[in-house]
Amino acid sequence: MEPTGQIIVALDFDDRRAADELVDLLGEECRSYKVGLELLTASGPGLIRDLVAEGKDVFLDLKLFEIPNSVAGAVRAAGSLGVSMVTVHSMGGPGIMAAAVAAARPFPRLRVLALTVVTSMTTSDLADIGVTGLTSTEDQVLRLARLAEAAGCHGVVASPQEAGPLRAVLGAGALIVTPGVALPGETPGEHIRSGTPHGAVAGGASHVVVGRSVTRAADPAAAFRLVRADLER
Ligand code: C5P
Numbered sequence: 001m002e003p004t005g006q007i008i009v010a011l012d013f014d015d016r017r018a019a020d021e022l023v024d025l026l027g028e029e030c031r032s033y034k035v036g037l038e039l040l041t042a043s044g045p046g047l048i049r050d051l052v053a054e055g056k057d058v059f060l061d062l063k064l065f066e067i068p069n070s071v072a073g074a075v076r077a078a079g080s081l082g083v084s085m086v087t088v089h090s091m092g093g094p095g096i097m098a099a100a101v102a103a104a105r106p107f108p109r110l111r112v113l114a115l116t117v118v119t120s121m122t123t124s125d126l127a128d129i130g131v132t133g134l135t136s137t138e139d140q141v142l143r144l145a146r147l148a149e150a151a152g153c154h155g156v157v158a159s160p161q162e163a164g165p166l167r168a169v170l171g172a173g174a175l176i177v178t179p180g181v182a183l184p185g186e187t188p189g190e191h192i193r194s195g196t197p198h199g200a201v202a203g204g205a206s207h208v209v210v211g212r213s214v215t216r217a218a219d220p221a222a223a224f225r226l227v228r229a230d231l232e233r
Contacts, residue, residue, distance in 0.1 A: 009030050015043065025221055059084060066092070068096050091117075113156060116145055141158055141166070159179075177208075
């Protein structure tokens with residue numbers, strides 16, 4: 001895939017106007033956006049319909065963790081909006097992942113991604129919720145990725161550090177979407193930044209999600225081009 005198609009910009013805003021301004025600034029150069037719970041709740045689905053109508057790919061990051069019937073309903077609603085990717089928590093088990101995949105079937109563009117272990121969690125956090133006996137969070141990420149694959153999910157969301165092991169387990173066709181990237185030399189925000197865009201893709205990621213490195217930059221279009229240049233290295 002060529003680099004521009006691998007970059008998903010996270011529209012983490014609390015109002016539609018700010019999101020629209022950024023989309024205008026990035027123009028034709030950016031083709032994919034992630035809409036999360038903050039913007040969806042603040043602005044409603046109209047923004048998503050409009051992005052799709054403009055020809056943008058939308059990753060609707062719903063992080064679903066519900067009973068299978070409700071997960072299926074939310075995935076159908078996402079499919080009706082025309083989004084390209086939707087997320088379900090793999091920790092919710094094979095039942096909800098399979099329900100999400102079945103609900104996505106009538107929407108040929110829609111890909112179901114399973115969240116593995118959110119990047120802020122450590123082995124100690126996993127032990128707190130009863131997931132014990134792990135030598136690393138990667139063990140759990142790979143276990144969940146295998147479950148996701150068996151349930152028919154089209155890919156996973158994981159940190160750049162896990163992209164390589166995941167690619168080895170899931171094979172060439174799977175989507176591996178990695179948030180938590182920063183440009184080389186960039187001062188990390190409050191997140192533990194786990195890789196550059198180049199590092200993530202070289203490791204096996206199919207897509208990178210970039211948020212504040214672009215959205216909070218003084219010149220977002222220039223920052224987007226830096227991300228693309230990093231991928232082209
Ligand atoms: O940190 P940044 O602003 O680039 O985050 C963009 C998106 O990536 C956020 O919407 C967040 O959900 C996700 N993220 C993540 N793990 C991180 C950092 C960000 O899942 N360590």
